Amino acid sequence: MKEHEHNGNGGPRLKRRPRPKSLERDLANRLRRAEGQLRGLGKMVGEGTYCIDVLQQISAVRRALDKIALILLRDHMETCVADAIAEHGSRAKIAELIGAIDRFLA
Amino acid sequence: MKEHEHNGNGGPRLKRRPRPKSLERDLANRLRRAEGQLRGLGKMVGEGTYCIDVLQQISAVRRALDKIALILLRDHMETCVADAIAEHGSRAKIAELIGAIDRFLA
């Protein structure tokens, strides 16, 4: 376990500074909306909707996920990365972040 | 309405050749799985999971959607585009498809 996150009992890694409630709510809403879009996609496929219209809807969900990722990235930089920089432990943190962005680009 | 799809009564555009049942089932399963992943993401955010781990999960859903889009694209080319080529009406069809791919790249 690196110093920037913690998991009291060997469980999943937790954020050291909890997300503000308003951010958590915003993310939860966006995820729920994306879930609804996926359900709509299932319906479109079941009803024989024209391929290009289905693809357009998939692009929309993908874009919604990118937006969620950007919101998380911003929060991550403003909290975890900022803390790491203040504590002079930022190199590993930044490398970790670049890895996450790389997975998105690739 | 273009000539390559139809909608009997002004409703949504439908695929002229219906998707094979096996394809429909595969797509439905994949969409349901992606929905489950989104629900899991909501839980992760609610539990304060570390940002990078949430981002990694978002990358996974995004990749799952890309796979679904590729399956649809392949079916679209094997049916709608192939029909259009056989009927010498392919230019508009291919332009439409390129537009859909462009929305994915961009």
Added chain:
Amino acid sequence: MKEHEHNGNGGPRLKRRPRPKSLERDLANRLRRAEGQLRGLGKMVGEGTYCIDVLQQISAVRRALDKIALILLRDHMETCVADAIAEHGSRAKIAELIGAIDRFLA
């Protein structure tokens, strides 16, 4: 060697139907412009230009390459894929194309 392309003497695979001259010229111009953008990027880096401005320029080159790829894809579908469909040899051709699009998404 698959049936859809040829290479007289074991050299690189060639397009069976040559590209129209106007398309070739358009692609050559776009590639030359992208090369010029890359040279400009080298200069920006050498002069200590601010990171975000360099990144913006990289996004522009990437977008220019996507555009070139879309032009090639469209030509490929209108010629090679259309020929394969007319000759009932399209499954492998479409699979090959989906693979190429997948490399772009991923």
Added chain:
Amino acid sequence: MKEHEHNGNGGPRLKRRPRPKSLERDLANRLRRAEGQLRGLGKMVGEGTYCIDVLQQISAVRRALDKIALILLRDHMETCVADAIAEHGSRAKIAELIGAIDRFLA
């Protein structure tokens, strides 16, 4: 002009902390290599190389540009963003960075 970069005489924005020489050299080499790849692409198109092989080469250049962008992003975070955080001026800096990543995703 924001506080995190400067341009002595109204010219282009410069990085406040210059890039290390080794980083500059690495970036210059990568950009030169990508330029060479583009020249190779021009030759492939002129010689009628098969579309899918050209597309594969475009994917390779695109990937090379992504790698260059990630190297720049990392340097940007380790210098400009870190400085901004130390000086409590990081919100605008992070917003600017998220905008740049957004342009890459989209």
